[in-house]
Amino acid sequence: MKFGNDMITFEEAVAYLKDMPRFTVKKNPADSRDLKWFLKKLGNPEKDLRIIHVAGTNGKGSVCAYMSSILHAAGYRTAVFTSPHLVDMRERFAVNGKMISEEAFLQVYCAVGDALQEANSVNPGVSLPGEEAAPEFVLNFYEYLFCMALLCFAEEKPDYCIIETGLGGRLDATNYVDNKLLTVITRISLDHVQYLGDTTAKIAAEKAGILRPGVPVVYLDGDVDASAVICRKASELGAPQIPVSKKDYTFLGFRKKYIDFSLRSEYYNYISLTLHTIARYQMENAALAVRAVEVLFHSTNTEENGGRLYAGAGCPAVEEIRQGILGCFWQGRMEEVLPEVYVDGAHNDDGIRAFLDTVEQDGCTEGRRLLFGVAADKDCRHMIQRVITSGLFDRIAFTHMRTARSLSLEELKGLLAAYPEDRFTMYTEADAAFREQLAGKAPGERLYIAGSLYLVGEIKESLDHDQF
Numbered sequence: 001m002k003f004g005n006d007m008i009t010f011e012e013a014v015a016y017l018k019d020m021p022r023f024t025v026k027k028n029p030a031d032s033r034d035l036k037w038f039l040k041k042l043g044n045p046e047k048d049l050r051i052i053h054v055a056g057t058n059g060k061g062s063v064c065a066y067m068s069s070i071l072h073a074a075g076y077r078t079a080v081f082t083s084p085h086l087v088d089m090r091e092r093f094a095v096n097g098k099m100i101s102e103e104a105f106l107q108v109y110c111a112v113g114d115a116l117q118e119a120n121s122v123n124p125g126v127s128l129p130g131e132e133a134a135p136e137f138v139l140n141f142y143e144y145l146f147c148m149a150l151l152c153f154a155e156e157k158p159d160y161c162i163i164e165t166g167l168g169g170r171l172d173a174t175n176y177v178d179n180k181l182l183t184v185i186t187r188i189s190l191d192h193v194q195y196l197g198d199t200t201a202k203i204a205a206e207k208a209g210i211l212r213p214g215v216p217v218v219y220l221d222g223d224v225d226a227s228a229v230i231c232r233k234a235s236e237l238g239a240p241q242i243p244v245s246k247k248d249y250t251f252l253g254f255r256k257k258y259i260d261f262s263l264r265s266e267y268y269n270y271i272s273l274t275l276h277t278i279a280r281y282q283m284e285n286a287a288l289a290v291r292a293v294e295v296l297f298h299s300t301n302t303e304e305n306g307g308r309l310y311a312g313a314g315c316p317a318v319e320e321i322r323q324g325i326l327g328c329f330w331q332g333r334m335e336e337v338l339p340e341v342y343v344d345g346a347h348n349d350d351g352i353r354a355f356l357d358t359v360e361q362d363g364c365t366e367g368r369r370l371l372f373g374v375a376a377d378k379d380c381r382h383m384i385q386r387v388i389t390s391g392l393f394d395r396i397a398f399t400h401m402r403t404a405r406s407l408s409l410e411e412l413k414g415l416l417a418a419y420p421e422d423r424f425t426m427y428t429e430a431d432a433a434f435r436e437q438l439a440g441k442a443p444g445e446r447l448y449i450a451g452s453l454y455l456v457g458e459i460k461e462s463l464d465h466d467q468f
Helices: 010-018 035-041 060-073 102-119 141-156 200-210 224-237 282-296 318-326 349-360 380-389 409-416 430-440 453-465
Strands: 051-055 078-081 093-095 160-164 180-185 217-220 241-244 249-255 258-265 269-275 298-300 309-311 335-338 341-343 368-372 395-399 424-427 446-450
Touching (some): 010 102, 035 102, 051 060, 051 200, 060 318, 093 141, 180 200, 217 282, 249 282, 258 282, 269 282, 282 298, 282 318, 335 453, 349 446, 368 380, 368 453, 380 395, 380 409
Parallel strands (some): 051 180, 341 446
Antiparallel strands (some): 258 269, 335 341
């Protein structure tokens, strides 16, 4: 693929993107150029997309996946932008549940790069007397990928475009789009506190920044303080509020590697659903997705229905909802990658609690092992404390990860000093740790891998490259 005057490969494009800054800081306050300005340079690819915007702390990607699967089962064409990826950067761009081709990736990569070069070629460094010259306009890693997604999806012309926020919501790159049909806010808990705030209320305020006037918001009514913030913001904007809580769904039981549960539906009363996972926390995310799809097609009949919402034209049928939920796959969330080997992306304190809740009820009678890695900017002390004191694991292996964000072995040793047990081992490399734990696993014994999406990605990459 030609990039400017040079030919570029998919691998070279990925390498370039990986080297881009994660954050950019505007150095000249007088410079009014931002992502909205650049999207105009791209021809505003978002303008014809019908966007569903999803924010939250945990469960965003799963909700996006469930919504896409339901809509696809009902015959609609979907496009989904999510983050992060685990192995292949193209995972972030999905059309009808499948990541885009390398050719399509390269095409939009080059288109964004060419537009960026063109934007910086007009009167570079020119300024009026007494004014500071505008610096080169740059995109950070996430902004570049988001622009690529919009160009790709504009070309694909999906019926619905589902977009997951990266960090927060109010200041997130994805929030530069305004033509939203629906907003969804998943579980809110403490994470990224250095950027979003140290209370669930402060974090909720950032997430609620995705709301728009008159646009319905479906949200998880789990944390009292977070819900109050979301409702207040929605009321200010005249945005209809649709809460989903634990009372709306009921766990019915495990069936081999499936979960049966019932869901109280606005349109269908009570419906029975099956998840192809052992992750109990996915009931919550599936419930949010079903409710969001219902609201997407809502209508109001004042005369016949007393002003209540009812299923409008095109709303997926019950069987299509069942098919979409059952057929959904979202990698890295209690995913069985080998027989009795599960990876889970739990990467904050609330996620670890949900992970342990599932493990506790997994029905395993032959013993459990855990391979655990964690990023240094997380609540490491409490996460480690939870997995150790749970008493669910016969052996726990802690590992350093390749990412610069990984908790160092020295820091890890310091945290483990309070637990002088011989069932702990430490590794400098996740791949070596995985191989050794897998080799030591007894028949029927279950191995879990959790603590970080970086760790999940490393393990899945190992599985892709090697035979086990």
